[in-house]
Amino acid sequence: MSEDFKQAALDYHEFPKPGKxxxxxxxxxxxxxxxxxxxxxxxxxxxxxxxxxxxxxxxxxxxxxxxxxxxxxxxxxxxxxxxxxxxxxxxxxxxxxxxxxxxxxxxxxxxxxxxxxxxxxxxxxxxxxxxxxxxxxxxxxxxxxxxxxxxxxCEIPVFHDDQHGTAIVTVAGVLNALEIVGKNIADVKMTVLGAGAAAISCSKLLILAGMKPENIFMCDRKGVIHSGRDDLNQYKAGFAIDTDKRTVDDALNGADIFLGLSGPNMVTGEQIKTMAANPIIFACANPVPEIMPEEVAAARDDAIMATGRSDFPNQVNNVLGFPFIFRGALDVRARRINEEMKLAAAKALAGLAKEPVTQEVLDAYGLDSLEFGPEYIIPKAVDSRLLGVVSTAVAQAAIDTGAADGPLPANYPLKSISDI
Ligand SMILES: NC(=O)C1=CN([C@@H]2O[C@H](COP(=O)(O)OP(=O)(O)OC[C@H]3O[C@@H](n4cnc5c(N)ncnc54)[C@H](OP(=O)(O)O)[C@@H]3O)[C@@H](O)[C@H]2O)C=CC1
Ligand SMILES: CC(=O)C(=O)O
Ligand SMILES: [Mg+2]
Missing domain, CATH: 3.40.50.10380 (Malic enzyme, N-terminal domain)
Structure with a gap:
């Protein structure tokens, strides 16, 4: 991070008043x-x-x-x-x-x-x-x-954002990326680096979306989580598979998807070179991803690349989820945020990325054009249509599954936060 950017970030937090x-x-x-x-x-x-x-x-x-x-x-x-x-x-x-x-x-x-x-x-x-x-x-x-x-x-919705917000956005991004590269979710092999809150929840929701558990190679600090390990907590143990793969190197070799939810600079371009054709690389650690987009671009030219950050294309970050998920849940007085509501949010997000991009979004990112493809697999955070599309999907799913105490509000779908 440059000294200028570091100072700008500190100034942003200090002025005009401390905090945000x-x-x-x-x-x-x-x-x-x-x-x-x-x-x-x-x-x-x-x-x-x-x-x-x-x-x-x-x-x-x-x-x-x-x-x-x-x-x-x-x-x-x-x-x-x-x-x-x-x-x-x-x-x-x-x-x-x-x-x-x-x-x-x-x-x-x-x-x-x-x-x-x-x-x-x-x-x-x-x-x-x-x-x-x-x-x-x-x-x-x-x-x-x-x-x-x-x-x-608690009688109100309780939602661990790093688990479920991240999972919802990741599923949306993976579904769209797979569509672009023409691969089927039921066939692909995925290496997950990290076996914590985000990694476990993302993997679970991807399984609910159609990925096969035996195709998920989850790695923690000790390497691949396999059925021969006796040092796994119950959550990691749920992802232990029968495999000869032991290291992240082994797991990445031939993988269709890399999902990083661990820490900074964990993966090299050399490792990325060993992945299957048209690999999907989500390096989602914040603020520094497992591998930077420029290193992936230097390693190969057929990858779809996403990070958790705002300053690269394809921001896979729970900011696309939690505001709208709570909006929908609060507005129909949902008692819980259930799996159907999460999948509905993921599908709504994935669908919006295929709609024409609005001028508002192009202006905010200084772009002349943008369309569904390798550089645009998921909506941008400033897309004001997210409010209506995602919160309606969540609210409707809550109603359909009996999780809501109230009806869909008359002002739905919301067009802007001034409707609230
Ligand atoms: N883009 C997004 O929207 C989001 C990104 N994230 C990012 O995901 C990362 C993890 O967050 P979270 O799940 O909440 O944290 P947790 O503390 O729950 O999990 C961290 C996981 O990372 C693993 N890990 C750390 N260092 C290494 C390493 N050197 N090699 C392999 N695995 C490693 C840990 O392994 P072990 O179990 O062995 O300790 C652990 O499983 C963070 O960087 C966070 O910024 C999280 C949420 C949202
Ligand atoms: C984005 C986020 O919630 C995280 O990195 O922890
Ligand atoms: Mg977080």
Whole structure:
């Protein structure tokens, strides 16, 4: 990273005010009457209504459009376990994205916790404040039990973004990339580098989309996860296959897809050269991918390349998922975000990439033209159609699967966040 860019990033976070988010008022608070309605004595009326029926919290408070972004700071991007406070810029960033792309009010919460149970207890105790909980950057394997328990114990949607947001966007990108190279999801071999939150969840959703478990070669720091290993946690063990492959080199040789969800600079151009024809390479570690696009381009000219970053073509990043998934879930009062809602979001994303690109998107990226193909497999984050397309797909799937307490809102499909 150049010194200029580093300073620009620090300045962005420091000015005009420290941080990236603030709170705004939605009601007048100027006059004595305003204050007597907003606070004492008027505030007692909604208090009594909510005490009589908790459902009224959705009517009289900000709960229904409020999502908490909650972390313990144990897996901050690909930077590792740097603790809760250091994660705050990322969590504020998620709140920024929620508001910017889906009009969802969001607040970051960084939890100091000595154990997964302490984290669970903290989140459970504050959950009712919110309409949804977006868990973020919590490392595996703890993240799986934390999410499972919180889903069980909370009545609002709880969603670990690094697992499911990433999986939804990855499935969309893989489906489109496979279509472009003319390969069938049921036939392809995939090497996954990383066996944590994102890698496990992406692999599961890809299996649900048609990939064969025996064609997935998942690797952790010790190499390929195979059935001869006795050092696997239960989540990794679910991906252990009978194979002679032992190293990442072995796994990449002949692979159709590389999915990197590990850390920076883990793979070389020499390794990429050994992959099958027309390989699909998703190097999704942030901020530095497993391999840079220029190294892939130098190694071969038939690859489809994606990263998690905004500064290269094909950004496979959960920003394309979580804002719209929560938008749809909140708007139909979904109690859970189920597999059908996730697949619906993935298919909606994949479908939008095949629509003509709008001028808004071309202008934002300084492009003259862009069309579905190797350099454009997935919509751009600034495409305002994502709001309508993805949130409607999610909301409809929630209704169809009985996960929603409410109907599709009259203002659906949403055209812009000013509709909210
Ligand atoms: N583009 C996107 O939208 C997203 C990208 N990511 C990226 O994915 C990465 C992982 O995140 P997450 O799953 O949340 O983190 P976790 O901590 O849950 O998992 C990290 C995984 O990476 C593996 N790993 C780390 N270093 C190596 C190495 N040298 N060789 C092989 N495997 C390695 C770990 O192996 P082991 O199990 O042996 O410790 C572990 O399985 C991060 O870089 C993150 O930025 C995550 C979410 C979204
Ligand atoms: C994008 C994201 O959530 C991550 O890299 O952790
Ligand atoms: Mg994350």
């Amino acid at each position: 988010i603030s709170v705004e008022l939605t009601t007048p608070a100027q006059t004595s009457r305003d204050l007597s309605l907003a606070y004492s004595p008027g505030v007692a009326e909604p208090v009594k209504e909510i005490a009589a029926d908790p459902e009224n919290a959705y009517r009289y408070t900000a709960k229904g459009n409020l999502v908490a972004v909650i972390t313990d700071g144990s897996a901050i991007l690909g930077l590792g376990n740097l603790g809760p406070l250091a994660s705050k810029p990322v969590m504020e960033g998620k709140s920024l994205l929620f508001k910017r792309f889906a009009g969802v009010d969001s607040i970051d919460i960084e939890v100091e916790s000595e154990s997964p149970q302490a984290f669970i207890d903290t989140v459970r105790r504050i959950a009712n404040t919110f309409g949804g909980i977006n868990l973020e950057d919590i490392k595996a394997p703890e993240c799986f039990e934390i999410e499972r328990t919180l889903i069980e114990q």
